[in-house]
Amino acid sequence: MSEQHPSAIDQPPAAALPVSESFFSLQGEGKLTGIPSWFVRLSGCNLRCGWCDTPYASWNPDGAPRDLSSLVDEACATGARHAVLTGGEPMIFPALAPLSHALAARGMHITIETAGTVSRVDIACDLMSISPKLSNSTPHAGDPRDPDGRWRRLHESRRINLEALRALTAGPWQHQLKFVVAAPSDLDEILALLALLPPVAPTDVLLMPEGTSPAPHASRDWVWQACLRHGWRYCHRLHIDLFGNTRAT
Template sequence: MSGALISESFVSIQGEGRLTGVPSWFVRFSGCNLRCAWCDTPYASWDPEGDKRSVGELVDEAKASGVAHAVVTGGEPMIFPQVVPLTHALRDAGIHVTIETAGTADQPEVHADLMSLSPKLANSTPAGDPRDPSGAWAVRHEERRLNIPVLNALIGRFPDRQLKFVVSAPEDLAEIDSLLSHLEGWSPGDVMLMPEGVKSPDPASVQWVARTCIERGWRYCNRLHIELFGDTRGT
């Protein structure tokens, strides 16, 4: 694909969000405008790697996979203009398309059947991270991680969407409430809380997440792929 790196493509089970459990073909754009401290795909953000691949090649692979769902992820797929022809070609092939994005960048012509937005909270900022010795990425990340106009544009354009928040402590709720107060058109059933971590959480440590979801009509989001395959590439 001219101008865009793809770090990997594979068939697995969707592990997160409202399509959890659905066999899916994944394509991961390599490159991101953020640098989350806990990023679980550093090979597509902190240290982007991959190969340039054409839309035609990728769509042929998706069709040959035999699954009916595609997940376009990253990295940050929405910083790459190539996400537009790719998602249109997947749709034209009769494949359901989910885009997974932090919601900081838009491509107005992009197609998605499910827009999966994962706005990044303050717990994502890589303060003091040894991978960022000058601190430049921590500053950039903090400036970029929330983009209210883009989030509102994507919520408005995609009636099937979800707002997935990675949470590490109850203190994160105040930031989520503040952000939601600036967003329009969402409903409680769109909001998902996903405990931070690359291992299945200790149940006692996530009871507060479950209780919050019950109280507010939000959804608890686990990571089924971690339970099935562990924290490994290609899953």
């Protein structure tokens, strides 16, 4: 992407990363749900999902630059064997690469959580957790956070990058495609997108009901039924059950 990412807070020095929060918790989503993990949430994103559950790392990025050595020391001190590099969009930060390699050198399993709009090969990664953004993610016209509609247009133009998705699903790591779904019509979008990618194993496709509270029956029944039909995984949000919609969990 040639355009600069105006969402990133002031770019820190190369040996540092803008960090919104870091914490030790259980992985709440995806194939590795329940595994004790050290998380670092990088602050800044090239998208603006209307329903973003971490607006403090996208719409209003907070935090401060942290040097890489302090992050690695913190991760190791937790005793975690798994590290989750998330955001925001971690892939837009050049210093993601040295951080990922430093953690891998200490024997940690690395998950990178990305929307899949940026591909790169300089990172260490065991599980690429890709969450392509469907049209349900685009901010509504009139969203007060986007008075001139600039982010609505940018988001819509950026949210699907087929070249990046193809590269990320073909990379030297395991992958999962995690779709946030809001309505049954989302299924057609998912099927159309999967048809444009190299074959993805059905069990690597995850459907997660949109929301920051436990999904009511009406909004989750069609999701699990779609998973049964297509062989996909239903993706729960363990951290919401355990901790509610709170930061650093």
